[in-house]
Structure formats: C-alpha cells, structure tokens
Amino acid sequence: MSQETILVVDDEANIIALATMYLEKEGYRVERATDGVEALFKLDQLRPALMVLDLMLPEVAQGVTFHLKKSLTVAATYDILMLVSCSKQLTNTAPDSFL
16 A cells, blocks of 8 residues: 655654654654745656655745646645744734735
8 A cells, every 4th residue: 555645844853753653653754844945846847746845945035936826736736734933922913815
C-alpha cells in the first residue's frame, strides 16, 4: 500500500518537526520545504495529496503566493491547510487577504 504524501511548508524547524511527528504517526509520508521556492519545486515534483502551508513565510509575502495559488489552481488536485501564526495581533484580516 502506498502512503499519501503531505508537503509541510514552514520556516520554523520546530513546527515542521511537530507536524511531521503527528502525520507520520498517522501513516502519511511527509516531505518538507522551508521556503516558498522549495515548496513550488516539491509541488511540481511530488504532487502531494495535501500541503500544510505557513502563510507568514517571507517568500509568500513577497509574491510566491501568487505562483503557489496559480500552480494549485491549474493542477486542481491539491488540498491546502493554511497555517498562520503571528506574534502580533492582526485586526480586520480575513484568511483570503493573504492570497
């Protein structure tokens, strides 16, 4: 039986480690990316079933999000779990405002 692949994208090693631990425990194959550029490459190469994406990545804020969104829209085979963690309070911010 082949394992479903999940791509975890985050620049924080401890968050990647935590997500990996739980996902592997549930039987998933976990691939990791530490920036948006690496995530784009791995999306194309691996075709994961799910991507856990930290939307506060510097590359995401600088426009890689557009390319991620375009890649995902064209392929239409990915599910995305958006992960947002911020040390300061964001007001009047809807999740879609990040995209």
